[in-house]
Amino acid sequence: MSSPKQRAAAAALAYLKPDTVLGVGTGSTVNFFIDALAAHRDRIPGAVSSSNASTERLNALGIPVLDLNAVGRLSLYVDGADEADPGLHLIKGGGAALTREKIVAACADTFVCIADASKQVSVLGRFPLPVEVIPMARIHVAEALRAMGGNPRWREGVVTDNGNDILDVHGLAITDPVALEQQINQIVGVVTVGLFAGRKADVLLIGEDQGVITIKP
Numbered sequence: 624m625s626s627p628k629q630r631a632a633a634a635a636l637a638y639l640k641p642d643t644v645l646g647v648g649t650g651s652t653v654n655f656f657i658d659a660l661a662a663h664r665d666r667i668p669g670a671v672s673s674s675n676a677s678t679e680r681l682n683a684l685g686i687p688v689l690d691l692n693a694v695g696r697l698s699l700y701v702d703g704a705d706e707a708d709p710g711l712h713l714i715k716g717g718g719a720a721l722t723r724e725k726i727v728a729a730c731a732d733t734f735v736c737i738a739d740a741s742k743q744v745s746v747l748g749r750f751p752l753p754v755e756v757i758p759m760a761r762i763h764v765a766e767a768l769r770a771m772g773g774n775p776r777w778r779e780g781v782v783t784d785n786g787n788d789i790l791d792v793h794g795l796a797i798t799d800p801v802a803l804e805q806q807i808n809q810i811v812g813v814v815t816v817g818l819f820a821g822r823k824a825d826v827l828l829i830g831e832d833q834g835v836i837t838i839k840p
């Protein structure tokens with residue numbers, strides 16, 4: 624029997640474009656997608672990965688992992704989310720892979736987000752907003768985020784694939800995700816904010832107990 628996350632992951636296969644490279648995100652929902660993709664590996668030259676964890680899983684299933692710089696544009700990016708609002712703006716980074724995820728999303732023609740219904744919210748911010756920071760700037764960035772009304776907490780013991788720290792910002796009601804993403808991007812020492820608003824998802828596939836709902840903004 625498949626779970627809602629598995630159903631959303633399987634539905635994303637319909638967006639696969641034969642003979643093109645796709646981008647692959649990170650997380651438990653994406654792991655289901657990678658497993659399902661293995662049966663289609665002969666239809667694609669390979670995938671660009673957004674994390675060391677996804678690279679390992681793709682390699683284990685015989686799906687070639689390609690360098691983004693050698694590929695350029697991607698036809699498709701499939702990734703999960705921690706929260707999605709009705710406009711398909713996302714919070715991502717629960718798995719600390721937000722920087723590479725944002726880079727891969729930026730290079731994709733179509734971004735398909737896969738999730739279960741627990742990720743749908745009317746306003747982003749119940750899930751603490753992850754911010755990847757250069758380690759020496761952690762306190763400086765935390766103070767700037769506090770001045771913006773947030774309550775940042777250091778995700779102690781977690782080091783990103785890029786060697787950086789994560790601050791999780793609690794207590795934000797994100798009514799203007801595009802503006803907040805730009806504002807946080809301006810703080811010196813911020814590598815990436817886990818708001819995917821300027822480049823949001825194009826399609827959201829919500830796995831349910833019985834089927835999958837397709838949402839477009």
Ligand code: 5RP
Binds near residue numbers: 651653704716
């Ligand atoms: C990783 C992410 C994931 O997409 C997000 O945390 C959702 O994960 P899951 O599919 O396990 O619920 O942004 O950085």
